[in-house]
Amino acid sequence: MKNYQQKSNAFSSDYLNKLWGEIHACPYFSVNNLNRDFVGTKGFSVVFQKSYIAQVEQQFPYFKPYLDLALLPNCNAFYLNPLLLKEGSRVDPHIDRSLRSYCKTIEPPLVVSVLYVRVPPDMQGGELVLRSHKRQLGQIRPQMNTLVYFQGDLTHSVNAVQTPGNRLSLVCEQYSLDEVELAEIPEFTIESRVAKSTQKKRK
Ligand SMILES: O=C(O)CCC(=O)C(=O)O
Numbered sequence: 001m002k003n004y005q006q007k008s009n010a011f012s013s014d015y016l017n018k019l020w021g022e023i024h025a026c027p028y029f030s031v032n033n034l035n036r037d038f039v040g041t042k043g044f045s046v047v048f049q050k051s052y053i054a055q056v057e058q059q060f061p062y063f064k065p066y067l068d069l070a071l072l073p074n075c076n077a078f079y080l081n082p083l084l085l086k087e088g089s090r091v092d093p094h095i096d097r098s099l100r101s102y103c104k105t106i107e108p109p110l111v112v113s114v115l116y117v118r119v120p121p122d123m124q125g126g127e128l129v130l131r132s133h134k135r136q137l138g139q140i141r142p143q144m145n146t147l148v149y150f151q152g153d154l155t156h157s158v159n160a161v162q163t164p165g166n167r168l169s170l171v172c173e174q175y176s177l178d179e180v181e182l183a184e185i186p187e188f189t190i191e192s193r194v195a196k197s198t199q200k201k202r203k
């Protein structure tokens with residue numbers, strides 16, 4: 001893929017509303033456990049291998065339309081995370097490599113897909129900035145219902161949101177791993193600040 005591409009009107013507005021509601025209702029949705037680059041954000045993460053996608057869709061049926069559309073057929077491991085930014089939230093420059101906690105030698109994802117589920121009207125700030133080395137390749141102003149794909153090895157950041165309201169994206173790091181690397185990745189697991197023991201009690 002050449003740096004990045006965008007697909008507007010990716011889903012129905014009913015589906016975007018459903019995603020918004022289900023993500024907020026999900027007991028795993030909490031202050032982010034992603035690294036320090038994520039300032040003032042909320043979310044949770046679903047890690048899975050391609051062959052376990054049926055289990056993911058069973059536990060999170062509302063992710064299925066997104067997965068059907070956004071996942072690349074040549075990828076075999078995924079890190080899916082809903083990400084909520086509010087006024088003052090930002091994401092500092094980073095390269096997505098969230099599976100590194102499971103396999104130290106892992107290369108960046110092939111592609112990262114981002115669906116903008118909700119964006120404050122007339123949002124100031126909140127742009128996704130893409131860079132390769134020091135060169136800026138693009139600055140994307142999130143549009144609700146746009147699905148962005150970018151090359152997984154790009155350094156990127158999200159400018160601080162300067163408008164009240166919610167900027168909710170659904171991000172998926174998509175990896176094409178060799179067998180040795182894939183064996184290190186969980187088949188299907190959830191990463192959340194909300195302890196799993198608490199989860200079980202709540203159910
Ligand atoms: O929401 C976005 O525009 C991108 C977020 C991001 O970089 C990430 O979740 O790793």
Ligand SMILES: [Fe+2]
Nearest residue numbers: 094095096156
């Ligand atoms: Fe990222």
